[in-house]
Amino acid sequence: MTDNSSVDAAASWVLDNQDLPGLDEPFKPGEHFPALEAHAFERSYPLDEKTMKSPYKMVFVVNTELGMGVGKIAAQVGHAAVGLYKVMASKPGKYDYMVTQWDDFGETKIVLKGNNSAHLFDLEDLAQKSHIPYYLVHDAGKTQVAAGSLTVIGLFGSSSELEKITGMLLLM
Numbered sequence: 001m002t003d004n005s006s007v008d009a010a011a012s013w014v015l016d017n018q019d020l021p022g023l024d025e026p027f028k029p030g031e032h033f034p035a036l037e038a039h040a041f042e043r044s045y046p047l048d049e050k051t052m053k054s055p056y057k058m059v060f061v062v063n064t065e066l067g068m069g070v071g072k073i074a075a076q077v078g079h080a081a082v083g084l085y086k087v088m089a090s091k092p093g094k095y096d097y098m099v100t101q102w103d104d105f106g107e108t109k110i111v112l113k114g115n116n117s118a119h120l121f122d123l124e125d126l127a128q129k130s131h132i133p134y135y136l137v138h139d140a141g142k143t144q145v146a147a148g149s150l151t152v153i154g155l156f157g158s159s160s161e162l163e164k165i166t167g168m169l170l171l172m
Helices: 007-016 070-089 092-104 117-130 159-166
Strands: 056-063 109-114 134-138 150-158
Touching: 056 070, 056 092, 056 117, 056 159, 070 092, 070 109, 070 134, 070 150, 092 150, 109 117, 117 134, 117 150, 117 159, 150 159
Parallel strands: 056 109
Antiparallel strands: 056 150, 134 150
């Protein structure tokens, strides 16, 4: 029922349909499943049929000009993930469906290299124009970088939307 896309999607499907008769009976490949055939199912999520990947993802672009260490980068990306999730949670009617699909397909997150603050602000502008949720992280200045430094931008959207904005960037 989930096209073998992921264990998370399968588990979600089972939980959503646990009231179906015969669902707990063994299923053997090649046999039909009468309890399921009696129900009309439609896929409730967009799915990339070629790759079976999540239709949504979070992308984090790190300001590499700052020369942050790996631990600092990890902390800043963590701040961006939490901040971005809060942005989406603040508008449940707008983002709940996308977040649910993102969650069902393994919560894809990608970290990419950005050039500098100006580059991250350019990405912010593109996100605004594309109506893509984003979150900017400015450091408190307690460790490796100056207070107020722009360290990371987090973006959330469909894989195809984000590819247009960040597809040319390299992985961290």
